[in-house]
Structures are given as structure tokens and as C-alpha cells.
Amino acid sequence: DAGVTQSPTHLIKTRGQQVTLRCSPISGHKSVSWYQQVLGQGPQFIFQYYEKEERGRGNFPDRFSARQFPNYSSELNVNALLLGDSALYLCASSLNLGSTEAFFGQGTRLTVV
Amino acid sequence: AQSVTQLDSQVPVFEEAPVELRCNYSSSVSVYLFWYVQYPNQGLQLLLKYLSGSTLVKGINGFEAEFNKSQTSFHLRKPSVHISDTAEYFCAVSGVEQGGKLIFGQGTELSVKP
Numbered sequence: 001d002a003g004v005t006q007s008p009t010h011l012i013k014t015r016g017q018q019v020t021l022r023c024s025p026i027s028g029h030k031s032v033s034w035y036q037q038v039l040g041q042g043p044q045f046i047f048q049y050y051e052k053e054e055r056g057r058g059n060f061p062d063r064f065s066a067r068q069f070p071n072y073s074s075e076l077n078v079n080a081l082l083l084g085d086s087a088l089y090l091c092a093s094s095l096n097l098g099s100t101e102a103f104f105g106q107g108t109r110l111t112v113v
Numbered sequence: 114a115q116s117v118t119q120l121d122s123q124v125p126v127f128e129e130a131p132v133e134l135r136c137n138y139s140s141s142v143s144v145y146l147f148w149y150v151q152y153p154n155q156g157l158q159l160l161l162k163y164l165s166g167s168t169l170v171k172g173i174n175g176f177e178a179e180f181n182k183s184q185t186s187f188h189l190r191k192p193s194v195h196i197s198d199t200a201e202y203f204c205a206v207s208g209v210e211q212g213g214k215l216i217f218g219q220g221t222e223l224s225v226k227p
């Protein structure tokens with residue numbers, strides 16, 4: 001079985017642009033979470049989605065948004081990119097909302113120039 | 114709210130030596146505790162987790178961790194490390210009622226030298 005897949009793996013954008021990152025969870029998993037990992041730091045929680053509804057949001061500005069589709073895949077959108085948005089964006093897949101184990105994808109490395 | 118502090122940013126150690134990576138947490142509610150490993154240019158892999166019960170938890174690759182509620186600690190140990198254990202290690206906490214939202218520490222870089 002495929003694990004959590006994220007696309008693209010690498011991305012370079014210019015300040016002010018918009019970006020969309022994609023995540024496909026493990027088959028059968030209904031919950032997807034997004035994390036931002038700035039170089040040299042631990043991942044920070046951005047969003048959690050379950051059954052297409054937002055179930056948690058971290059301390060990120062409104063420039064960050066996400067959605068989950070009927071097939072449980074998810075997109076993370078970031079508008080008006082800043083240099084500080086450069087990071088590894090990780091998607092985590094869980095079976096259900098209260099699952100105690102999250103499976104992480106390889107991440108999307110976003111560089112804003 | 115929860116927070117996690119990993120007390121060492123870098124831990125150099127020789128191959129076959131024991132290692133301990135330290136983690137302290139703070140929380141006003143009951144928590145689950147986790148250790149993840151991240152190899153270069155990869156995502157996170159779960160090493161072990163504490164949910165309840167025995168305070169000594171065994172994980173993959175010979176790692177184990179001990180939950181100490183009075184000291185709010187969850188230190189990771191391995192009796193004999195290998196070169197292949199070189200990676201970044203993250204301690205994380207999740208509130209029992211918070212549906213899996215993970216709060217991570219800053220990470221500890223384990224460097225195993227021959």
C-alpha cells in the first residue's frame with residue numbers, strides 16, 4: 001500500500017505569489033493534518049481536517065487555508081507568500097479524528113525568493 | 114495548552130555507546146507522548162508512543178522511552194547506537210481530548226561517529 005503522498009516535492013515561488021500543495025492520505029484514512037517545519041525547528045501544526053471539515057487550526061495567518069475533498073485528499077493554499085513561508089510542509093494522515101498515530105509524508109520543500 | 118522542551122539540540126556519540134535524548138513537557142490536561150525520527154530530506158517516522166499503562170515504552174530500532182509523570186519527562190534511550198541512527202529526533206505531545214494535534218519540540222540532532 002502507498003503511504004502518504006505529497007506533491008510537488010520541491011517548489012520555488014516569488015514573494016507575493018500563491019501556492020497550492022497537495023496530499024493524498026493512506027487509503028482508508030479520513031483525517032489529514034498539515035504542519036510547517038522551518039529549517040532547524042520542529043514541525044508546527046497548521047490545520048486538521050476530518051470528513052471534509054476543519055477540526056483544528058494552529059496559530060497561522062488567514063493567508064493559509066486548506067480543504068479536504070470527498071476522497072479525503074487535501075490541499076493547502078498559501079496566498080501572498082512571504083520569505084518566512086519558506087519551509088518543509090508536511091502532511092500527516094490518521095485513520096480517524098482521535099487516532100493516536102499519524103503517518104507523515106515526505107513533505108513539500110517550499111522556497112520563497 | 115501544551116509545550117515540549119528538548120533539552121539538547123545536538124548529541125554527538127560514538128558508535129555502540131548508549132544514548133539518552135531528553136524531553137520535558139508541560140500540560141494542564143492528560144497527554145499522549147511520542148518520539149519521531151526524521152532522516153535527511155524525509156518525513157517523520159514514529160519511533161514509539163506512550164498512551165497509558167506501563168511507563169516504559171519500547172519502540173522500533175531498539176529505542177525505548179520512560180514516562181515520568183512527576184518530572185513531566187519522556188526521555189528516549191538506546192543502549193547501543195549505530196551509524197544509521199544518525200538523524201533528527203523529535204519529541205511530541207498531544208492532548209488526550211485534542212484529536213491528534215501534535216505539539217513538537219525543537220528537535221535533537223543525534224550524530225553517531227565511528
